[in-house]
Amino acid sequence: xxxxxxxxxxxxxxxxxxxxxxxxxxxxxxxxxxxxxxxxxxxxxxxxxxxxxxxxxxxxxxxxxxxxxxxxxxxxxxxxxxxxxxxxxxxxxxxxxxxxxxxxxxxxxxxxxxxxxxxxxxxxxxxxxxxxxxxxxxxxxxxxxxxxxxxxxxxxxxxxxxxxxxxxxxxxxxxxxxxxxxxxxxxxxxxxxxxxxxxxxxxxxxxxxxxxxxxxxxxxxxxxxxxxxxxxxxxxxxxxxxxxxxxxxxxxxxxxxxxxxxxxxxxxxxxxxxxxxxxxxxxxxxxxxxxxxxxxxxxxxxxxxxxxxxxxxxxxxxxxxxxxxxxxxxxxxxxxxxxxxxxxxxxxxxxxxxxxxxxxxxxxxxxxxxxxxxxxxxxxxxxxxxxxxxxxx
Numbered sequence: 336x337x338x339x340x341x342x343x344x345x346x347x348x349x350x351x352x353x354x355x356x357x358x359x360x361x362x363x364x365x366x367x368x369x370x371x372x373x374x375x376x377x378x379x380x381x382x383x384x385x386x387x388x389x390x391x392x393x394x395x396x397x398x399x400x401x402x403x404x405x406x407x408x409x410x411x412x413x414x415x416x417x418x419x420x421x422x423x424x425x426x427x428x429x430x431x432x433x434x435x436x437x438x439x440x441x442x443x444x445x446x447x448x449x450x451x452x453x454x455x456x457x458x459x460x461x462x463x464x465x466x467x468x469x470x471x472x473x474x475x476x477x478x479x480x481x482x483x484x485x486x487x488x489x490x491x492x493x494x495x496x497x498x499x500x501x502x503x504x505x506x507x508x509x510x511x512x513x514x515x516x517x518x519x520x521x522x523x524x525x526x527x528x529x530x531x532x533x534x535x536x537x538x539x540x541x542x543x544x545x546x547x548x549x550x551x552x553x554x555x556x557x558x559x560x561x562x563x564x565x566x567x568x569x570x571x572x573x574x575x576x577x578x579x580x581x582x583x584x585x586x587x588x589x590x591x592x593x594x595x596x597x598x599x600x601x602x603x604x605x606x607x608x609x610x611x612x613x614x615x616x617x618x619x620x621x622x623x624x625x626x627x628x629x630x631x632x633x634x635x636x637x638x639x640x641x642x643x644x645x646x647x648x649x650x651x652x653x654x655x656x657x658x659x660x661x662x663x664x665x666x667x668x669x670x671x672x673x674x675x676x677x678x679x680x681x682x683x684x685x686x687x688x689x690x691x692x693x694x695x696x697x698x699x700x701x702x703x704x705x706x707x708x709x710x711x712x713x714x715x716x717x718x719x720x721x722x723x724x725x726x727x728x
Contacts, residue, residue: 359446359578359728360526360585363569364464365692368457369410369679370449370541370563374417376406382416383558387432390550401559405652405673409562409680411543412449433548436606442544446482454488454539455495461535461567462496469497471533472569474525476518477536478507478684480601481545481608492537511601511715512648514538514684516723519570522589526572533572539565540683545607557610560651562680566688578728582695582706587723588631595619595718616650620714621657627720628662628710635724637708644709645669646690649676654714671697687713691725 374382380401384394415424426445427433437445454477462469475498477489489504503525506516515538522534543560547554570584598619600611632638639662647658649672659669671693679689691711697703705727712722 352384358527358530358572358574358614359581360523361571361573361578361728362467362582362584362691362695362725363467363571364461365566365568365688365695366457366460366464366652367400367564367566367681367685367689367692368453368460369565370412372412372414372417373408373410375408376401376404376433376559377436379409379416380400380559382622383555385431386548387430388434388548389555393552393555396552397555397559400555403652404559404680405676406560406562406680407571407677409543410682411563412445412453412541413543413546416543420438432515432518432725436548439603439605439607442607443482443484446541446544447484449541449563450479450482450488450539450565453541453563453719454492454537457539457565457567458492458496458537459533461537461569463568465571467569467571470499472496472498472535473532474503474505474522474527474534476505476507476521476536478510478514478518479540480509480511480514480683481529481540481542488537489614492506492535496712498535509601510684512650512681512683512686513713513715513719513721515537515566515687516587516711516713516721518684519584519723520567522570523584523587526570530572532570534570535567537565537567538568538685538688540685542681542683545610547604547607547609553612553614557612560681561610562682563690564679564682566685566692573728575728581728582725583728585724585726586631586635588627588634588719590623590627590630590720592619592623592718598718599714599716601716614676616714616718617653617657619718620654620720621661623720624658624661627712631710631722631724634695637724638693639663642709644671644694644706645710646687646694646709647672648687648711648713649690650686650714652676685715687711 598613708726
């Protein structure tokens with residue numbers, strides 16, 4: 336009998352198929368956070384210049400490359416980046432060759448140590464911001480591509496936040512910078528199929544754990560971009576009356592290019608995870624972005640002119656600028672994306688949630704009227720474009 340009752344609770348009633356009774360997926364809150372260690376970008380370049388295994392020609396180019404990144408600060412769970420004396424290192428070996436490099440196992444152990452409290456912090460603040468009690472959460476969706484362990488981050492969140500033992504859990508792993516949209520799509524599906532759904536989504540990435548020393552310009556560029564951070568959001572199924580005037584997730588869409596599999600890669604090596612990043616990436620994304628946006632908006636009877644915000648994942652300065660160019664966006668449209676890049680760097684999957692939080696809260700900061708509708712998008716291995724349409728109900 337107990338199984339039957341549980342099945343009945345989670346079965347979507349037939350009236351949900353009617354447009355009249357369609358549930359809305361409301362974005363109740365977004366919370367963001369970073370490790371406590373923050374370093375200005377010029378000082379990070381100085382740290383990198385001391386690494387003896389880097390060729391002198393690359394070391395000489397570091398200051399200008401880091402300045403061109405449009406990043407002022409980045410965050411890390413590795414305090415060694417703030418040390419001037421290698422004898423004070425606790426993660427890297429105590430020398431400026433950083434040799435032998437920490438193993439994948441050692442990096443993953445550090446990931447587990449740092450990721451759990453960071454994820455717990457943003458998740459707890461997202462629940463507070465949504466005025467949602469722990470026992471109201473029906474689903475948890477955890478996202479990460481920078482470390483793995485089991486029992487996983489999803490289980491740690493259930494335990495540490497005192498969520499119900501029967502909370503349904505999903506883990507989205509190794510998908511990269513666009514993975515927040517896969518999580519939002521999963522959460523939306525839960526909200527559309529279960530009228531009491533309250534979904535907690537948590538994206539946690541510790542990219543700086545996987546710093547690699549390589550004598551290539553590609554590696555230097557990768558090391559100049561990435562940062563550590565986490566973001567959580569609560570989404571809930573709401574009726575027309577409950578959702579009125581609130582920001583909702585309307586629809587999502589994915590697009591995979593058929594000729595760029597090697598342009599962005601993320602692989603497991605012996606000394607951490609290895610990033611491949613081609614200089615073609617901004618142009619490949621730009622080639623597909625107008626068609627992607629037209630497809631997403633056209634399927635929902637909307638046009639670009641009706642959008643009053645654009646949340647572009649700041650994978651790098653060139654990515655944002657190319658998106659602005661091909662979509663015909665104003666500087667103000669991409670300002671939130673560039674501001675997140677400036678303040679935090681590229682944190683992989685949580686980054687676009689930092690951008691959305693900034694946009695959704697602009698009225699509270701006195702930056703204008705609350706946004707009514709807009710598009711968010713991110714890019715990653717494949718090459719893949721993922722995104723979503725948001726609209727105030």
